[in-house]
Amino acid sequence: xxxxxxxxxxxxxxxxxxxxxxxxxxxxxxxxxxxxxxxxxxxxxxxxxxxxxxxxxxxxxxxxxxxxxxxxxxxxxxxxxxxxxxxxxxxxxxxxxxxxxxxxxxxxxxxxxxxxxxxxxxxxxxxxxxxxxxxxxxxxxxxxxxxxxxxxxxxxxxxxxxxxxxxxxxxxxxxxxxxxxxxxxxxxxxxxx
Numbered sequence: 032x033x034x035x036x037x038x039x040x041x042x043x044x045x046x047x048x049x050x051x052x053x054x055x056x057x058x059x060x061x062x063x064x065x066x067x068x069x070x071x072x073x074x075x076x077x078x079x080x081x082x083x084x085x086x087x088x089x090x091x092x093x094x095x096x097x098x099x100x101x102x103x104x105x106x107x108x109x110x111x112x113x114x115x116x117x118x119x120x121x122x123x124x125x126x127x128x129x130x131x132x133x134x135x136x137x138x139x140x141x142x143x144x145x146x147x148x149x150x151x152x153x154x155x156x157x158x159x160x161x162x163x164x165x166x167x168x169x170x171x172x173x174x175x176x177x178x179x180x181x182x183x184x185x186x187x188x189x190x191x192x193x194x195x196x197x198x199x200x201x202x203x204x205x206x207x208x209x210x211x212x213x214x215x216x217x218x219x220x221x222x223x224x
Contacts, residue, residue: 055080055172060210064199067186071195072162074186075202079210081179083217085169088179089145091216092167095120101216103208104221106132116141119153126159133159133189146170162188183209 051061060079067074091101095118098108106125110118120206123134136156141148152163165185172178188204 045180046193051078052173060207062203062206064202070186070188071192072161072186072188073195073202075206076184077206077209078180078182078189080172081181081214081217082177082204082209083179084176085145085171086216087180087220088169088213089148089180091213091220093118093139093148095122095139098122101212105210111136116143130157133157135160135163137163138192158191159190160187161190162186167171169179181210181213184221 038141054061057080058080060077063076064073065076095108095110098105099119102108104126105122107123108120110120112119117138117140119136119138121134121136124132126132135158136153136218137150138153139148139150146169148167150163150165150167151161157163163186165183167180172180183206185202185205187205189198193201
């Protein structure tokens with residue numbers, strides 16, 4: 032299952048159709064929901080271009096101690112331990128009513144080229160969440176190393192059995208905030224230099 036999702040992520044990230052590439056050039060973010068077999072949840076994808084090189088984007092999206100400053104719904108986040116190409120962080124999410132707050136520890140790992148980051152809930156650490164898993168995938172946009180195409184995908188399954196339509200609305204709303212928040216953070220950091 033994970034391999035099939037990863038292949039889908041990579042194909043969507045790398046194999047953009049001409050109309051998708053043109054939409055990305057115009058600054059439009061692209062969204063996709065994929066139903067997960069045996070689950071009420073859908074895996075959500077968002078892809079867009081940010082005006083920053085990959086190394087700066089990587090530094091921001093792996094700065095888990097500062098997620099509460101810019102990531103949607105993040106109330107608190109802190110790194111618990113670090114490795115060479117991995118870490119574990121604790122995250123508390125401020126969820127909208129009537130959903131209770133959620134927290135979990137997540138394991139994160141990345142490739143040496145810093146283009147692919149995988150995260151998933153550490154077993155036995157979640158409160159209000161049954162599954163949490165996703166990726167960040169980065170690539171230079173149109174061979175321009177000053178611009179990065181970012182693909183973010185996430186699967187979030189609540190312990191509460193919400194109707195599918197509620198889950199879709201929540202996933203879409205969260206995806207719509209991810210890249211604008213990342214762009215704002217990158218812009219703020221660039222201005223403060």
